[in-house]
Amino acid sequence: MKDVNRIYCITNVEGNITFISESFLEIYKAAKKEILGKKINSNYIIYPLGSKRGVQDLLDLQSGKLKETQSEIISFNQNRFIISTIYKYPQMDNGKVIGIIHDMDPGVEQFKKNRCLSALEKASYHGIPLNRKEIKLAMILAHFEKITGPEIADILEVKVNSVYMYKSILINKIKSVSRGDDCCFIEVMRTILLQGLFQKNSQLICLPYDELVHSSTMSLHALKSEVKSYREKMAAYYHC
Numbered sequence: 001m002k003d004v005n006r007i008y009c010i011t012n013v014e015g016n017i018t019f020i021s022e023s024f025l026e027i028y029k030a031a032k033k034e035i036l037g038k039k040i041n042s043n044y045i046i047y048p049l050g051s052k053r054g055v056q057d058l059l060d061l062q063s064g065k066l067k068e069t070q071s072e073i074i075s076f077n078q079n080r081f082i083i084s085t086i087y088k089y090p091q092m093d094n095g096k097v098i099g100i101i102h103d104m105d106p107g108v109e110q111f112k113k114n115r116c117l118s119a120l121e122k123a124s125y126h127g128i129p130l131n132r133k134e135i136k137l138a139m140i141l142a143h144f145e146k147i148t149g150p151e152i153a154d155i156l157e158v159k160v161n162s163v164y165m166y167k168s169i170l171i172n173k174i175k176s177v178s179r180g181d182d183c184c185f186i187e188v189m190r191t192i193l194l195q196g197l198f199q200k201n202s203q204l205i206c207l208p209y210d211e212l213v214h215s216s217t218m219s220l221h222a223l224k225s226e227v228k229s230y231r232e233k234m235a236a237y238y239h240c
Helices: 022-028 052-063 108-113 132-143 149-156 160-175 185-196 209-216 220-238
Strands: 007-012 017-020 069-076 081-093 096-105 122-125 128-131 204-208
Touching: 007 022, 052 069, 052 081, 052 096, 069 185, 069 209, 081 108, 081 132, 081 185, 108 149, 122 132, 122 185, 128 132, 128 160, 132 149, 132 160, 132 185, 149 160, 185 204, 185 209, 185 220, 204 209
Parallel strands: none
Antiparallel strands: 007 017, 007 096, 069 081, 069 204, 081 096, 122 128
């Protein structure tokens, strides 16, 4: 199994990027000079439904009320699908908060505790219904470039033979409505999440756990309306 490297970045109190790790650059296929100094939440990361807890966490870190926060999140773009736990800490200078350290852990060890993996009870891929077990398996296969049956069995806490059976059923379902013989699990998850509204974005689409659960129960019309409302709020904020 090829694990995913931890992803780090630091933003100042205005939300501008002051430091980024190589793993961050790898996701965006960009040069460091193109990213430093830019606002992280308008140029490179999108929260289509917002993040109420994330906003409060930042306020609490900047005020000194909290020294660390932890949240679970799904992030994806055209090339990547990542399930991670994000830790945030204040960056201090002479006792004053001057920024926020973002530590994104997409490693396999956090999978068993990450609630995002079990957040969706059901979904539809081009009209084909998928159950919770199939969605969890699709998430794992989208996240890791290479992963073996025994490794998946360890994450799902099932027998290895069961993994092969679940995987075979899932692949057959996907191929029944796909073009060609390839089975791209990243494309499957892009189509399922937010009902495919953000399939072609190069920016990283982020769905924290609470917003992920909320979006799974919404109609397409309600989802479009809420995304539009949030975009308008963000546009007004950045033009203040």
